[in-house]
Amino acid sequence: MIIFNRKNKTHKNKTLNRQHLADSKTQLVSQEQQEIPYVLIRSRRKSLSLTVVDDEVRVRSPYHVSKQDIDTWVQSRSLWINQQKASIKAKAEEVPSIKHDGHCYLFGVKIHIVFSDQEPQVSIQGDQVMISAIAKEPTVLFSQWLQKKAITHLSARVDHWAEIIGVATKVSQVVFKITKTKWGHCTSSGVIQLNWYLVMAPKTVIDYVVIHELCHLLVMNHSADFWAEVQQYSPHFQEHKQWLRREGHKLWL
Numbered sequence: 392m393i394i395f396n397r398k399n400k401t402h403k404n405k406t407l408n409r410q411h412l413a414d415s416k417t418q419l420v421s422q423e424q425q426e427i428p429y430v431l432i433r434s435r436r437k438s439l440s441l442t443v444v445d446d447e448v449r450v451r452s453p454y455h456v457s458k459q460d461i462d463t464w465v466q467s468r469s470l471w472i473n474q475q476k477a478s479i480k481a482k483a484e485e486v487p488s489i490k491h492d493g494h495c496y497l498f499g500v501k502i503h504i505v506f507s508d509q510e511p512q513v514s515i516q517g518d519q520v521m522i523s524a525i526a527k528e529p530t531v532l533f534s535q536w537l538q539k540k541a542i543t544h545l546s547a548r549v550d551h552w553a554e555i556i557g558v559a560t561k562v563s564q565v566v567f568k569i570t571k572t573k574w575g576h577c578t579s580s581g582v583i584q585l586n587w588y589l590v591m592a593p594k595t596v597i598d599y600v601v602i603h604e605l606c607h608l609l610v611m612n613h614s615a616d617f618w619a620e621v622q623q624y625s626p627h628f629q630e631h632k633q634w635l636r637r638e639g640h641k642l643w644l
């Protein structure tokens with residue numbers, strides 16, 4: 392199983408538990424050049440903590456710390472706050488955006504999206520994909536097109552690697568799903584589940600995920616024996632694991 396690193400999912404708004412915000416309101420720290428608005432959440436905690444979620448700065452504080460001390464503390468961390476905000480913004484801009492002049496990824500390559508009135512409804516030319524704007528739902532149309540490409544490629548890679556690894560007879564079913572928490576999964580009954588958004592990843596990364604799941608048909612855990620099997624077929628698997636952790640946020644529509 393390959394778990395998706397949810398910390399990278401910057402494009403989905405997370406709703407803060409309103410109960411914790413019941414007695415909080417937006418605070419403001421003034422600096423010579425910058426004002427830092429933040430949401431203050433007081434609770435029975437022991438120390439101050441700071442997080443930046445989407446574009447919002449959240450400070451969690453024990454009840455006894457004064458507002459002035461919190462302001463000073465937030466001020467002292469303004470550089471870190473700015474770095475966090477810049478990093479979140481940069482990641483959000485990388486996430487696929489299915490609109491005219493937007494972008495997506497196909498096998499790790501950035502693809503420019505153009506809405507057009509031409510047939511066929513979705514076509515690709517070099518690093519540009521044309522989506523018919525005549526369609527009622529261009530985004531749905533594109534998603535269906537991408538899914539088809541994903542299933543064709545992933546199915547072929549499962550067949551290819553299952554033969555090489557020697558587990559072809561053990562694969563009972565291949566299922567394609569969008570799962571929010573994992574890229575792939577394998578059951579003891581031979582069901583291989585793959586997140587079809589993987590089609591946006593480089594082909595070497597896709598192969599790593601396929602190899603990983605198929606190797607579970609040899610070793611059902613993540614022991615040293617398991618990784619030794621994976622390494623035989625995907626010698627640079629550590630790089631691909633890191634790529635998924637670092638860049639996985641790009642693979643979501």
Ligand SMILES: [Zn+2]
Nearest residue numbers: 392393603607
């Ligand atoms: Zn696994």
